[in-house]
Structure formats: structure tokens, C-alpha cells
Amino acid sequence: MKIASLLPSATEIVYALGLGDDLIGVTDECDYPPDAVTKPVISRSALPQGRIQTPREIDEAVRAKVGQGAGAQGQLYILDTDLLRRERPDVILTQDLCRVCAVPSGQVKRALDQLGLPDAKVISLDPHTFEEVVEQIDAVGAMLDRADRAASITATMRDRIAKVRDKAKRVPTVSVFALEWSDPPFAAGHWIPDMIEIVGGTPVLAEKGQPSREVAWHEVRVAAPEVTVFMPCGYYLEEAEEEADRFLDQAEFADTPAVRNGNVYAVDATSYFSRPGPRIVDGLEILAWAVHPDSYPTPPEGTISKLR
Numbered sequence: 001m002k003i004a005s006l007l008p009s010a011t012e013i014v015y016a017l018g019l020g021d022d023l024i025g026v027t028d029e030c031d032y033p034p035d036a037v038t039k040p041v042i043s044r045s046a047l048p049q050g051r052i053q054t055p056r057e058i059d060e061a062v063r064a065k066v067g068q069g070a071g072a073q074g075q076l077y078i079l080d081t082d083l084l085r086r087e088r089p090d091v092i093l094t095q096d097l098c099r100v101c102a103v104p105s106g107q108v109k110r111a112l113d114q115l116g117l118p119d120a121k122v123i124s125l126d127p128h129t130f131e132e133v134v135e136q137i138d139a140v141g142a143m144l145d146r147a148d149r150a151a152s153i154t155a156t157m158r159d160r161i162a163k164v165r166d167k168a169k170r171v172p173t174v175s176v177f178a179l180e181w182s183d184p185p186f187a188a189g190h191w192i193p194d195m196i197e198i199v200g201g202t203p204v205l206a207e208k209g210q211p212s213r214e215v216a217w218h219e220v221r222v223a224a225p226e227v228t229v230f231m232p233c234g235y236y237l238e239e240a241e242e243e244a245d246r247f248l249d250q251a252e253f254a255d256t257p258a259v260r261n262g263n264v265y266a267v268d269a270t271s272y273f274s275r276p277g278p279r280i281v282d283g284l285e286i287l288a289w290a291v292h293p294d295s296y297p298t299p300p301e302g303t304i305s306k307l308r
Helices: 006-017 034-038 053-065 081-087 105-115 130-143 147-168 193-197 215-223 237-244 281-291
Strands: 002-003 023-027 043-044 077-079 091-096 121-124 174-183 183-187 202-203 227-230 264-267 302-306
Touching: 002 006, 002 193, 006 023, 006 081, 006 091, 006 130, 023 081, 023 121, 081 130, 081 237, 091 237, 121 130, 130 193, 130 281, 147 281, 174 193, 174 215, 193 281, 215 302, 227 281, 264 281, 281 302
Parallel strands: 002 023, 002 091, 023 043, 091 121, 174 202, 174 227, 227 264
Antiparallel strands: 043 077, 174 183, 264 302
């Protein structure tokens, strides 16, 4: 079976199912496991490379692209149609959940029709909740004839989730703000509010299963979170730490219990929060420590840091 992955989380799932050798193409962001970077790149960002530096510039570039409509000018990702035509994949894994994150399935299907490849199966992975993140691994396993392997993976994930959840029942509830983007500020949505509740927190400025949403700093001040976790989409820990220096002194953010009490953290969002794949449970355990550091084990080095 030939598989093409158009999003990093799908690539991680395929490798976890033991099908890495069947991958004929991945995205320019697929970097886990390490072998993923050896695969041909079938999808890459259409944004200008090397000239966009700040979150505000990235946000403006994305909005400008999206504002150009559904045609080629408004596409955020470029498909390597020559590679598609040459390799003729049997299955293509993509998503429609977030236009910013990967090639939408409709764009993929149109490209396949134009290439004369109508038989390729396009599977859209669109989890909105934490449980759906886990369930999609079983679904992909069934589609790729690896149901038993998938069941083993998700059973282990659910066991770890249950341990975190059980411990959270014995600790006080804490209000938690998950900051997914800093300029403009966005509150993390989809599966992140679920994760906050599982670890014994109350998500502020976000709803379970709903998209991330832009907020204003004064809303953050009014919400008065006791813990803030900075998880910028697409950023690793070191990048998040550097970016945090831009907003830590923002007056309204500084006037929150989280800042006053030193409970502001940065995490490796790319590896453990932004990608809805098997490592999302690592993210849950990292988040549990951030919310209740006296009740959960200290996460591995390089996954989270307390900000000044």
C-alpha cells in the first residue's frame, strides 16, 4: 500500500502503526519520528520563506492568503503534483479541521481528478475533542489494515489518561488559560480544553470541541487564570521561550494571578499539543504537572519550562 501524509500527526500515526516504509510522501513539517525527514516532500507551505519573523507577521501573511479566496492564490500549501502522478498513492491522509494546518481534502481531490487519479482514497482526519484524537488512531488503523496494532496503542494511551484523570479527582480545581498564539492572542480550542479538564483544571476563554479563538488581553485579565500555558502552534520549546519575552510584560496579562504567582509556562507545542497524534498523551502528562506540580511527576527536560 502506498500512503501519502499531508499532516505531521498523520505521519506519526502511520509510523506508530508500523507502516513507515509505505509512506511515499510527507509534508515539509514532518519531523517525527526522525526517519520522516528522509521521505520525499509532497506538500509544503506557500507562505514566503525566510522573510516572516514575528507571530504578527505570520498571522497577517496567513490572513492575506486566505483572503484571496479558494483558488490557487488563496492556498496555504503547495502539492507536488509530479510526485503524486509518479507515485500514484493508494491512500492520502489529510484534514479539513484547520485550513492553516494542512491541505484541505477538497483541494486534494481536485488535484487527483486533474491528474487522472480518481481511485486514490482521501481520508480526512478531523478530531475536535481529546477522545476523538485517540479514536482516530483506531480509525486509521482499521483503514490501513492495522486494527490490532492501533488497538494496542490506544489501550496504552487510555491507561495513561485514566491515571492522570484519577489523580486529578483528588486535587483542587485550577483555572487555566492555554495561549495558542500571542500576537494577536488566541485561546487554544478543540482538544485542549478537554486536556485541561482531565488534569484538574477549568479552561478559561475556550470551549471544548470548538476552534481556537482570538481574544483580547483585557479578556485574559478579567478571566484571571491561575495558570497560563503558552503553547504556540508550530513552535518548539526554545522558540516558545523566546517568543514569550514579547508579551510577558504586557500590562493586562501581567495583572493576572498566573503571572503574579509565577505560574506561567512555555511548552513544546509542536511535539505534544498541536499535533493530534500518539504523543498527545505526553502532552497531557506535561500539562498535569504545570497545573498541579506537587501531584504529578516532573516532565522530561526540554518539554516545558517555567517563565519568569
